[in-house]
Amino acid sequence: MDKRKSSRLFIRIAGAVAALALTWMPLAHGKVCSERDATAADAMVDHLDSWSKVNASLNKYGHCDDGEIAEGNSEAIARLLVDHWQTLPQLGALIRRNPSLKSFVLRHINTTLDTDDLSKIATLSATSCPAGMGPLCRDLATAASRARQ
Structure with a gap:
């Protein structure tokens, strides 16, 4: 040849x-996020009022975490952290079973959030960290600080 x-x-x-x-x-x-999955993920965002629901949403629709859906996930995570800080041990338990949940939560502490919420997350992480949650609190504080810059 x-x-x-x-x-x-x-x-x-x-x-x-x-x-x-x-x-x-x-x-x-x-998976590719089909239109049907995106619609379902978007509808689910409005009901993410517990860490177990956030985890379920990640498992079922994590492949659709983009755009408006991602912003909704960020807001839901901020609400859980700011308004329901006492549930952080539940998040820790879920992270032990599903380690990808930690990176999902940290990724959603971002610049789309209100700066007051970011400040509260950083403050709660530094001053009200539940026993045994030190590493997660440090990661949350770091994510909030980065997003505020």
């Missing part, structure tokens, strides 16, 4: 591999 044929064959094979990779990429990174 001469060099030109060899080059063209290589380019065709590389193109086919790239096309296959792009076709399968969503599957490699998880």
